[in-house]
Amino acid sequence: MEKNEGEKSVVSFKNIGRDDSKDELEREDSNDDIKSPNEDDNKTKVVKSTSNLFEALHAGRPKDEEPHVKKTIKNKKEKTEYILRVDTDELGIAEDEFEDLQSLFQLFDHDMDGVLSIREACRMLNCLGFPSKEEQIKNVVGAVSIDKTGFSLSFNEFISLVSIKRREDPNQEALMQVFKTFDDGDDGRIQEIKFRQIMKGQQGLEPDEVDLMIQEYFTFTGENREEDKSLNFINYAEFVAMLQG
Template identity: 45%
Template sequence: MARELAKSSSNLNDIVYSGRPRNEEPHVKKTTKKKSEKIEYIVRVDLDELKIDDEEFDDLQSLYQLFDLDKDGILNFKEYEKLLRCLGYRLGEEQARLLATSVSVDKSHYSVSFNEFLKLISMQQASEPDEETLVEMFASFDKEDVGMIPETLIKQLMGSKDDINEEDIHEMLEEYFRLAQIKGIKTGRPDGIPQKAPETPPPGAGSKTRRSSKAPSRKSVLSGGEDTSQLSISKGEERWIDYREFAAMLQQ
């Protein structure tokens, strides 16, 4: 009977995860104590190599379990998409598939095992700047060394990236100003910064609309490729941002 049940379970997995190897090793260990079944994920990756500490591992495991409804250590594509949204990723279906193929053996149905999920998180973290790097980048625009830069400059820095849209930028900034109000952080023009008349923007400025809704993380939108050295600071009345606090918020 047990053999038939195991065979039936194996056949079911072949149907649900047909893109995965038929002889794939199990992803969970099941134990029964006092009529209660306990599920434990089998970890086959090196957490130290992935730079995932014990606390982060526990958080990632708990999050993964929320979407692993059948407790088999594998998420189907729909479950995987929901997990990505929970992590703050706003990807189209094709983008989500491409991300899955970077770690998953399932190249046709894009299922993601728990170990593959850990690899995915590690890859994303490795591609993102740390807090110190962000502060140094912001500080390069702080010519008066006041520890603050204008909101307009932050918008320009973020808007220079193709993987974030205006709505994402707005939400991020409003979250900062909400936290600034709670913490009592000033958002007005810093002392020592002269008030200057606003410049007239060139024809067509601001007309470009970004369509991408990808947001792998809040901090990643400021990393990589684009040359931001020529970005200008708008001279009108506006809110100012403590970039050390902002960088710390992006790391959360």
């Protein structure tokens, strides 16, 4: 067929000298690299920190200790969760209470490695009515922690500690010590709102149980009880005497 004058002939050199079988092989290889869109979207891995920082902060913990957290990748977002190794039913920890304790632990576990330093544990346990001094906290933590030098506290050890303390028979001296920790005015009285927090956190009582105890206290002392709880104060020496009576 004759070309018109001025018409350019276009020649493709792309496939000249190319082996068709090799071309097919390369296509197969390239297919091997193609992953399903959801293949890496959902992954779970158990993470054990090997950083120098972890060892420096929690040097008293064994290096072969089981991991405390696991990381889940879903929709390309990473989520860190604690690995629960204790039986909450056996420990008497209800599901909603467990979630509250977990949230509290997370507030102080800034690096989310599942372990608190003694200082972090001290601040967290103060929220639950435990003694405020670090030396006292070391004695408390030492009862459950595997770390006998740095007294770090893992999440599972924390759950066990809460259960143990709640099952202990309260005595007058122990209760007085707890209340004194929260006696900011050092006058032997605690605001009712703060008293409720102590009884719920330290003793593990339900709100209605605390209500009954407070009502019994005001009946016992003959004091008037205001509707505004912030205006009511509990004389904890008299409260402890009521319990022991």
